[in-house]
Amino acid sequence: QQQVKQSPQSLIVQKGGISIINCAYENTAFDYFPWYQQFPGKGPALLIAIRPDVSEKKEGRFTISFNKSAKQFSLHIMDSQPGDSATYFCAASANTGFQKLVFGTGTRLLVSP
């Protein structure tokens, strides 16, 4: 059972455009929502994360938007660059002490020059 649903599976965006990746969850106990970025031949690495006490978090060109009532969160990449081409995973974990992360299925982003 997929606890975090991610879409789209793949995405092609032109350089300078906005890339948007969406995730939805069911478990209302989730309260930590990170995004991981994975370049070819590398392991995933934490990109940005949000807690549900805010609706948006921005770090440079990367923004997480969070909608608690809809149980959805999304990653926006502004002014997308070819160097952003990677696989992106959303994830979630619950708030009771240490909880393992549950990952989405990943989105393969290609930014065309």
Add this chain to the structure above:
Amino acid sequence: EAQVTQNPRYLITVTGKKLTVTCSQNMNHEYMSWYRQDPGLGLRQIYYSMNVEVTDKGDVPEGYKVSRKEKRNFPLILESPSPNQTSLYFCASSLVGTSGANVLTFGAGSRLTVL
């Protein structure tokens, strides 16, 4: 440099030939975990360990074994590999805190092909 090191990075083997993928971390992390990555399925957890001698099944444990005899090492053992275990494997580690912010550090991956 803080890192998770996996070996081998690439391996081609045959059905039934036991193999071990090693994982070592130098960050004194309590939590370690193995994932497999398959197209369209994302990262699926195989096994995890909260500390030395404490291991537990993840979502897809069948056909795999692990051990955690030392804090820094968490090897993945395939006793009798089968072609459906052909995949990209990642080891990851993190601190065990109470903030709920589980920040995983991943290794570079081990691509396994079972013929």
